[in-house]
Amino acid sequence: MNEPDMIVAAQQGDVPSFNQLVRVYQTIVYHTAYRVLGDGDAASDATQDAFINAYKNIRSFRGGSFKAWLLRIVTNTCYDQLRAKKRKPTASLDALLIDPDNPAPGLGEAQEESPHDHAERSELALWINKGLQTLPYDQRITLVLSDIDGFAYEEIATATATNVGTVKSRLSRARAHMREFLLQQQELLPDSLRLKHRTGESPDLRVENV
Amino acid sequence: MFKRKNQIQDMDAYVEERLSDFLDGTLSDQEQEIVKAHLASSERARASYESLQYTVSLLKQTSAPVLPRQFTLPVTSHAPARATPAWLVWGLRGVAVAATAAFVLLLTATLFRQTSPNQALEQAAPMAAAQPSPSVMIALAPTPLPTFPAQSQSDQVVTQTLPTASPIMITIEPPTDTPEPVSTLAPVPAESNKAQPTGLPSAPAQAPLPAAAPPEPTVAVSAELAPPTPTAVRETTDASAAGSVLNQNTPVPQPATSESNAQRTTRAVAVGGIITATQLRVRTGPGIEYPPIGELKSGDIVKILGRDESSAWLVIEYPQNLETGIGWIGALFVKHDPPINSLPVYEPQEPITTENEPTTQVPEPTETSVNDSTPTRTPTETPTDKPAPVPTRDSDEPIAPDITETPEP
Numbered sequence: 001m002n003e004p005d006m007i008v009a010a011q012q013g014d015v016p017s018f019n020q021l022v023r024v025y026q027t028i029v030y031h032t033a034y035r036v037l038g039d040g041d042a043a044s045d046a047t048q049d050a051f052i053n054a055y056k057n058i059r060s061f062r063g064g065s066f067k068a069w070l071l072r073i074v075t076n077t078c079y080d081q082l083r084a085k086k087r088k089p090t091a092s093l094d095a096l097l098i099d100p101d102n103p104a105p106g107l108g109e110a111q112e113e114s115p116h117d118h119a120e121r122s123e124l125a126l127w128i129n130k131g132l133q134t135l136p137y138d139q140r141i142t143l144v145l146s147d148i149d150g151f152a153y154e155e156i157a158t159a160t161a162t163n164v165g166t167v168k169s170r171l172s173r174a175r176a177h178m179r180e181f182l183l184q185q186q187e188l189l190p191d192s193l194r195l196k197h198r199t200g201e202s203p204d205l206r207v208e209n210v
Numbered sequence: 211m212f213k214r215k216n217q218i219q220d221m222d223a224y225v226e227e228r229l230s231d232f233l234d235g236t237l238s239d240q241e242q243e244i245v246k247a248h249l250a251s252s253e254r255a256r257a258s259y260e261s262l263q264y265t266v267s268l269l270k271q272t273s274a275p276v277l278p279r280q281f282t283l284p285v286t287s288h289a290p291a292r293a294t295p296a297w298l299v300w301g302l303r304g305v306a307v308a309a310t311a312a313f314v315l316l317l318t319a320t321l322f323r324q325t326s327p328n329q330a331l332e333q334a335a336p337m338a339a340a341q342p343s344p345s346v347m348i349a350l351a352p353t354p355l356p357t358f359p360a361q362s363q364s365d366q367v368v369t370q371t372l373p374t375a376s377p378i379m380i381t382i383e384p385p386t387d388t389p390e391p392v393s394t395l396a397p398v399p400a401e402s403n404k405a406q407p408t409g410l411p412s413a414p415a416q417a418p419l420p421a422a423a424p425p426e427p428t429v430a431v432s433a434e435l436a437p438p439t440p441t442a443v444r445e446t447t448d449a450s451a452a453g454s455v456l457n458q459n460t461p462v463p464q465p466a467t468s469e470s471n472a473q474r475t476t477r478a479v480a481v482g483g484i485i486t487a488t489q490l491r492v493r494t495g496p497g498i499e500y501p502p503i504g505e506l507k508s509g510d511i512v513k514i515l516g517r518d519e520s521s522a523w524l525v526i527e528y529p530q531n532l533e534t535g536i537g538w539i540g541a542l543f544v545k546h547d548p549p550i551n552s553l554p555v556y557e558p559q560e561p562i563t564t565e566n567e568p569t570t571q572v573p574e575p576t577e578t579s580v581n582d583s584t585p586t587r588t589p590t591e592t593p594t595d596k597p598a599p600v601p602t603r604d605s606d607e608p609i610a611p612d613i614t615e616t617p618e619p
Binding site: 001005006008009014015016017018019020022023026027029030031034035040043044047048051052055124125128143147148150153168171172175176178179182183 | 226230233269274277280281283480511513527529
């Protein structure tokens with residue numbers, strides 16, 4: 001059964017068909033939620049909520065890219081999660097993210113890596129995660145969808161209910177912001193992962209209007 | 211000298227703004243050239259570009275977190291998809307409103323009763339109350355009133371989460387087999403005969419149902435004013451909830467009785483299967499003498515609707531077959547979970563070659579109607595013997611000449 005068939009069946013209330021779709025997309029949805037929310041538990045909740053919402057509303061899907069439609073729901077669900085979290089901040093997000101003894105799940109999982117490389121990559125991933133959390137939500141979701149998940153501009157535009165122009169400009173600002181963030185943290189990173197540029201120029205490099 | 215420096219800085223800013231797009235190759239040709247030229251001349255811009263490039267490459271390398279668990283929904287949640295929560299909520303709100311209206315009416319009626327010592331007046335009272343009822347209801351309708359605690363609770367449950375909502379749906383739906391009380395959801399109060407016309411309008415619209423059960427409302431009526439308040443009202447709300455479910459439930463062609471609902475869960479309407487053969491032909495009938503109409507490959511998921519008598523061939527949903535919406539595949543090459551013996555036996559269609567044999571087929575009584583959720587299926591697979599089991603019968607050939615004797619599988 002291909003995707004359109006699954007969707008049609010799901011629209012008729014066929015849960016197994018919908019679950020087929022879930023299996024196809026759960027990784028990308030969870031991944032996105034994880035990057036946007038910066039926390040595995042929250043991402044889990046958001047992913048589950050997103051699929052429930054998708055199932056509830058699947059009849060409102062009228063063709064086009066199902067992935068983009070689904071991501072729109074994910075985007076909104078994550079946003080709701082963040083707002084809820086803001087209302088009742090339980091644990092410090094920072095402590096959670098920097099804690100080296102408690103690396104986030106699944107970061108840098110390549111098996112062939114030496115433990116050393118693995119540690120470096122994990123740490124880097126933590127910093128990327130942390131940097132993402134410093135971005136405004138619009139820019140964050142755009143950056144995640146584009147550079148981490150690899151979606152096309154058009155899909156991101158649909159997912160974030162905006163146009164391609166806005167996606168591009170958000171992406172541009174978000175990337176510049178991330179670059180600055182990583183440059184600032186550079187001394188915290190292992191040598192091998194320092195950004196490759198002439199260190200003498202780094203003060204100049206800072207872009208004024210970021 | 212100064213001027214030149216300013217120019218360079220301006221250019222840096224100009225290029226900086228476009229680096230992201232440059233990286234993605236989405237600049238216009240002209241802009242692209244400008245950026246490229248500037249990058250070649252300005253070390254600063256180049257460093258900026260390289261670091262941006264590196265940042266993006268870091269992001270792209272970020273490995274995916276391990277999925278902590280599966281996010282599939284519990285399969286028990288059948289109804290919710292058809293029951294869009296939006297209308298369900300409104301339906302329940304409507305019920306709440308109706309209940310409120312009923313309550314208000316009861317109150318006023320009792321008040322009337324108490325205040326009027328006169329017998330004649332007392333009789334007139336309900337009649338009088340009947341008049342305001344519609345207007346009261348109309349006034350109340352749009353506002354979502356919480357009213358009864360029981361009501362608002364159920365409302366919340368439904369809106370909250372799907373999995374929990376599904377059991378609710380199932381419990382609500384069964385009352386549909388006595389759907390007629392729906393019509394009386396509004397007139398619950400005493401004056402049934404007066405109120406009926408006003409309370410009814412929703413009913414005729416929604417009812418392809420054999421509306422033939424006025425007893426329920428009258429029960430409520432006979433219960434009279436004082437006692438019925440809590441229980442009676444809830445009953446009616448239940449019924450009306452079911453009614454609204456039915457009402458909005460467009461895709462269901464037949465009024466689902468509680469039995470059919472129960473069946474739906476137990477009877478294997480369709481079994482999911484996975485193709486195990488690397489290539490598997492889909493045919494128009496149970497046998498290799500039937501022409502292939504398509505191919506499936508290993509790993510494809512199919513919905514098994516039925517089988518032939520020997521269970522050697524399976525009927526799957528196959529929308530690519532525009533005529534019937536089904537296809538036949540060899541059972542050997544499909545993995546499926548539950549046994550397929552419970553699935554209905556399908557009569558194969560005649561291989562296309564024989565058109566001129568208007569044989570009056572001997573239909574198998576073992577035939578059962580197939581699930582009604584797939585609208586694409588045409589009646590060809592179900593012979594006409596049964597006294598109208600299939601709701602989706604079109605005006606095709608009533609005595610289908612294309613359904614003929616079974617070619618021994």
